[in-house]
Amino acid sequence: MKIKLLLLTLLGSVALANAQYTVTDINGNELHDGDVLEFGVYGNNTAANYEFFVTNDNPTETIYTRIEFVDAVNATGEFFELCYALQCYTNLSVGFTVPNAPAVFPIAVGEDSGFGNHFLNDDPGNGTDILDYVFAFHQYEADGVTEIGTPLTFTYRYNPTLGVNDNSKVNLTVLSTVVSNDLNLDVNEPVSMVVYDLRGRIVKQARFETGRQTINMSDLSAQAYILKFSNEKGATQTTKIIVQ
Numbered sequence: 001m002k003i004k005l006l007l008l009t010l011l012g013s014v015a016l017a018n019a020q021y022t023v024t025d026i027n028g029n030e031l032h033d034g035d036v037l038e039f040g041v042y043g044n045n046t047a048a049n050y051e052f053f054v055t056n057d058n059p060t061e062t063i064y065t066r067i068e069f070v071d072a073v074n075a076t077g078e079f080f081e082l083c084y085a086l087q088c089y090t091n092l093s094v095g096f097t098v099p100n101a102p103a104v105f106p107i108a109v110g111e112d113s114g115f116g117n118h119f120l121n122d123d124p125g126n127g128t129d130i131l132d133y134v135f136a137f138h139q140y141e142a143d144g145v146t147e148i149g150t151p152l153t154f155t156y157r158y159n160p161t162l163g164v165n166d167n168s169k170v171n172l173t174v175l176s177t178v179v180s181n182d183l184n185l186d187v188n189e190p191v192s193m194v195v196y197d198l199r200g201r202i203v204k205q206a207r208f209e210t211g212r213q214t215i216n217m218s219d220l221s222a223q224a225y226i227l228k229f230s231n232e233k234g235a236t237q238t239t240k241i242i243v244q
Contacts, residue, residue, distance in 0.1 A: 018148075018149045019137075019139045019148060019149030019150065019151075019152065020056065020057045020058040020063050020139060020148065020149075021054050021055060021056060021057055021063055021065065021107070021137070021139060022054075022055045022057055023052055023053070023054055023055075023137055023152060024052065024053050024055065025050065025051060025052055025053075026051045026052075026053075026228065026236065026238055027236060031052065031152065031154055032152075032154075033150075033151075033152045033153055033154070034153065034154065035154045035155070036154070036155045036157055037050055037154065037155065037156050037157065038157045038158075038159050038162065039121070039156070039157065039158050039159070039162070040158075040159055040160070040161075040162025042121045042122060042123060042124055042125075042158050042160075043120075043121075043122045043124070044122070047169060048120060048121060048158075049118050049119075049120050049238075050118055050119040050120070050156060051115075051116075051117065051118040051238060052113075052117055052118065052119070053112040053113055053114070053115075053117065053200075054107060054112060054113040054117075054137065055107075055111075055112040055113075056107040056108065056109060056110065056111055056112065058109065059109065060109060061109065062106050062107065062108050062109060062142075063106070063107050063139055063148075064104035064105070064106050064107075064139065064140045064141065064142050064144065065104060065105050065106075065107060065113075065137065065138065065139055065140070066097050066098065066099060066101065066103075066104050066105065066137075066138045066140065066144070067082065067084050067097065067098045067135055067136070067137055067138070068095070068096070068097045068135065068136045068138060068151070069082070069092045069093070069094055069095065069096045069097070069133070069134075069135055070094065070134040070135060070136050070153065071094055071132075071133075071134040072094060072131075072132065072133050072134070073130070073131070073132040074125060074129045074130060074131050074132065075121075075123055075125065075131040075132070075133060075158075076093075076123075077091070077092035077093055077094065077096075077133065078090075078091050078092075078123070079091075079121070079122040079123035080092050080119075080120070080121050080122065080123065080133055081118070081119075081120040081121075081122065082098055082118075082119055082120075082135075083116055083117050083118050084098045084099075084105065084113070084117045085098055085099045085105035085113075086116075087099070090122075101144060102143070102144030102145055103144060104140050104142070104144040106142075112200065114198055114199065114200065115196060115198050115200065115226045115240075116198070116224075116226075116240065119133070119135065119156050121133065121156065121158045123158070124160070125158065125160060127160050128160060128161070129160075130157060130158065130159050130160075131157065131158040132155050132156075132157050133155065133156040133157075134153065134154075134155050134156075135153070135154060135155075135156065136151040136152065136153040136154075137151060137152040137153075138151045169235055169237070170189075170191060170229045170230070170231045170235050170236065170237040171187075171188040171189045171231070172185055172186060172187045172188060172189070172191055172229060172237070173185065173186040174227065174239050174241070176241075177239065177240065177241045177242065178241070178242045178244065179217050179241055179242065179243050179244065180243075180244050181216065181217060181218045182214050182215065182216055182217065183214070183215040183217050183227075183241065184212065184213070184214055184215075185208065185212070185213040185214075185215070186211075186212060186213075187208045187209070187210055187211060187212075187213050188210055189210060189231055189232070190207070190208065190209050190210070190231065190232055191207070191208055191229045191230060191231050192205070192206070192207045192208075192229070192230045193205065193206045193207070193208065193215075193227060193228070193229050194227075194228045194230075195220075195225050195226070195227055195228075196225065196226045196228065197223070197225055197226075198223070198224055198225070198226070203220060203225070204217075204219075204220070217243050220243050221243070222243055222244055223242075223243060224240060224241070224242050224243075225240070225241055225242075225243060226238055226239070226240055226241075227239045227240075227241060
């Protein structure tokens with residue numbers, strides 16, 4: 001019996017030594033340590049925006065997280081945007097963390113970090129060389145000092161030689177991101193729309209053919225929402241709106 005209890009204690013210690021979160025993108029694809037995410041566009045372009053969620057995998061306890069800007073190649077971070085922990089930051093420098101150390105961002109049991117978190121490069125570079133930005137997700141004890149497990153490190157890469165594949169874009173325009181009653185869209189291909197609140201709950205769904213579309217949003221509470229559009233080629237686009 002003592003041997004069995006000792007074994008269970010050791011197994012529990014190993015579990016606590018490992019990071020207890022999963023990072024996924026807007027489509028549910030998991031980010032792994034060492035991954036390189038390559039983009040052929042930059043700036044205010046949906047195809048350049050890596051939107052992510054950090055999910056708490058610990059079944060019983062809140063986890064405490066932080067993101068670090070580890071390194072950059074052919075770039076400085078001056079024109080990079082990182083949004084996490086309900087804040088957006090630009091003009092990053094190597095070693096910068098979100099939140100600022102020793103602060104940490106808590107994620108409760110069964111919850112994730114919510115919508116609005118993303119990595120986005122706005123630096124065009126010289127049009128030829130690859131720009132690499134290396135980031136790491138960390139988990140800590142509540143003190144923000146004692147790290148749990150090893151960080152998940154990945155590279156956000158802007159490769160100007162990739163170009164843009166038209167199949168990777170949803171061909172529509174959201175005419176206004178501040179809405180009182182009606183949301184207006186210019187839709188140039190059949191698309192599906194899902195509306196999420198900031199807790200990730202689906203509050204409205206619709207499908208559109210081509211042309212000007214008007215959607216009544218007066219049944220929604222006054223707050224921010226995330227619109228996710230998908231076309232028949234599998235491309236997706238996300239847009240944040242404010243319902244007044």
